[in-house]
Amino acid sequence: MNEISKELLEEAKYYCHELSKHDVLKRYWHALSLILKGSTARGTADAYSDIDLVFFCSKDVKEKIIKAYYEAELIDRQDGVFLPLPDWIGHYHMESYGKLRSYFEEKNYEEVWEYTHVKVLHDAHGQFASIVNEHTREPIVTLEDIKRQYINLQLDLDWMRHPLKRGDEMSVYVFGGRLLKKICQAYYLLDEEAYPNDKWLFYHLQDTSLGKKQKDSVLSFSKTILDKDKTIPCGLELTEYHQYTSAEALIQDIAQCIKEKYGNHPWLDEWYLYV
Structure with a gap:
């Protein structure tokens, strides 16, 4: 891991802690996984890299979070959450565990590659790791x-x-x-x-x-x-x-x-x- 990646990883950990205190997210923290993806997670970050965070949760929890964000006027859309981190050092968005499973089951190779080269910052009950491990015990390619x-x-x-x-x-x-x-x-x-x-x-x-x-x-x-x-x-x-x-x-x-x-x-x- 290069020096830029190390610095951004430490900042990602900081924002993970800050997000755990978020008025909405703290209510569901026990049901969330937060991963860092992209070049920073892979250790090859450069001057153009940022902090790319993704929350994973059940479909039901995702819908509740989106609704809470919308009602709090934190977002102006009702189909998802995509928000910048301070000073646009990065951003975060929400996905479901079902979506993660579908990447493997449908052999969406680009997404599989993306989510098998990540840093896990928070993983409630090990759900993210469990899904990835389940689908990578055997080679996905035949x-x-x-x-x-x-x-x-x-x-x-x-x-x-x-x-x-x-x-x-x-x-x-x-x-x-x-x-x-x-x-x-x-x-x-x-x-x-x-x-x-x-x-x-x-x-x-x-x-x-x-x-x-x-x-x-x-x-x-x-x-x-x-x-x-x-x-x-x-x-x-x-x-x-x-x-x-x-x-x-x-x-x-x-x-x-x-x-x-x-x-x-x-x-x-x-x-x-x-x-």
Whole structure:
């Protein structure tokens, strides 16, 4: 944990104590969990980071807190609580335990990653920890999830063929971006881990086994999807388009990793039969 994170963590603990004395929250403190998430919790905070606090509670308690906040004119909405901390050093909002469970049950990988990289500041009856532990005893990612990601990668690569041959630069750029995102996501899935949202997807790529090896190649691909000094020529063979061959090579590395970890499968070569 870097120094900025340590400083913000101490401030987060201070605000946890202050919030425990809040006129509304103190009445329900015994039923609340308070977690710190974001780069501060992960120990990688910088000058742009803040204190991102989330309260978890039952749906019933959440509704009561929202109602009490509204009646006290602390908020002007009745669908949730989102309030800044002093001087906008951070903010807090309310979620339900049911919502937390749904992230795991529905395999919302971005949210799963977010809430498995937190600091727990207060956890009434250990409810937050219990839910997370229940859903992380076994890897959340299965071979079927990896298969789906791989087939989608091959589909996007296949769909990029015609924009390349037409010299349609904007479409190539869009497909290149989609491929980049899905390739990075696949690196996390291959480690049987959830992946972060777009903001942190590449930043934490070196934390994955294949991403550590391929980060430079991914970055190189991202920088050469378009060339500001040259237009994409029309009608070439696919092997003559570096956008295609670079993406194909990255996908083949993923296929090889799948073979080494899970054995060979027909859908690795004949993916088009499984769409």
